[in-house]
Amino acid sequence: MAERSARWRAAYGAGTGHLLVLLPGFAIAGWVALRLAGEADRGRMLLWFLGAVVAHDLILFPGYAAVDRVLRRLSVRPVLLNHVRVPALASALLFLVYLPGILGLGGATYQSATGRQQVPLLGHWLALSASFFLLSAAGYGLRRVRTGRPRPSPDDGTRQQGSGSRGGRAGGGPDPPDQAGSGRPRRQ
Missing domain, CATH: 1.20.5 (Single alpha-helices involved in coiled-coils or other helix-helix interfaces)
Incomplete structure (x- = not known):
C-alpha cells in the first residue's frame, strides 16, 4: 500500500487528498464554461x-x-505589519470590485441595468477604507494594552541568552559540558 501511494505521489506530484479537493473545483469551472458557451458576450x-x-x-x-x-x-513586529496588511487588502478589494462606480464611469450602463442614477462611490469607499484602518488600529491598541509591553521578536537580536530561554540554564550561565567527558552531547 505504501509503495502504491509513493508511486501515485511521484506520478501525480501530490497526495490523493489534493486531487479530491481539486475535482469539485474542476466540475464547477466546467459548468461555468458550459454556461458561458451559450452567452452572446462570452x-x-x-x-x-x-x-x-x-x-x-x-x-x-x-x-x-x-x-x-x-x-x-x-516594521520590527509582524503583528503590526498584519494590522496594516488586512485593512489595505480589504480596501484594495473593494476598490477593484467597485472601480467603475468609484471613478464615476459607466453611469449610462448602470442606469439602463437598474433604472437608477449612479451614486458617486468615492466618498463611501474612502470612508469605508478609513474605518478599516481605524478598526485595525483600535485592535492593535487593544492588543498592546492587554498584553502589556510587546516582547522583542526572537530574530531582532535583543533577546538575552540564558534568562529562562530554551537551551540556557535558569541561572543565566552556559550549559554544563558533556557528561563524564564521553564526547556525546547532553540529552535535553
Missing part, C-alpha cells in the same frame, strides 16, 4: 478575464509585493 467576458489575469500578474502583484517588502523592512 468573447468580452473571456477578454476581461484574461485582462484581469494579466493586469494582476504583471502589474498588481509586483506592486503590492514591493510595498509589502518595504513595510517588512520598516
Whole structure:
C-alpha cells in the first residue's frame, strides 16, 4: 500500500487528498464554461478575464509585493505589519470590485441595468477604507494594552541568552559540558 501511494505521489506530484479537493473545483469551472458557451458576450467576458489575469500578474502583484517588502523592512513586529496588511487588502478589494462606480464611469450602463442614477462611490469607499484602518488600529491598541509591553521578536537580536530561554540554564550561565567527558552531547 505504501509503495502504491509513493508511486501515485511521484506520478501525480501530490497526495490523493489534493486531487479530491481539486475535482469539485474542476466540475464547477466546467459548468461555468458550459454556461458561458451559450452567452452572446462570452468573447468580452473571456477578454476581461484574461485582462484581469494579466493586469494582476504583471502589474498588481509586483506592486503590492514591493510595498509589502518595504513595510517588512520598516516594521520590527509582524503583528503590526498584519494590522496594516488586512485593512489595505480589504480596501484594495473593494476598490477593484467597485472601480467603475468609484471613478464615476459607466453611469449610462448602470442606469439602463437598474433604472437608477449612479451614486458617486468615492466618498463611501474612502470612508469605508478609513474605518478599516481605524478598526485595525483600535485592535492593535487593544492588543498592546492587554498584553502589556510587546516582547522583542526572537530574530531582532535583543533577546538575552540564558534568562529562562530554551537551551540556557535558569541561572543565566552556559550549559554544563558533556557528561563524564564521553564526547556525546547532553540529552535535553
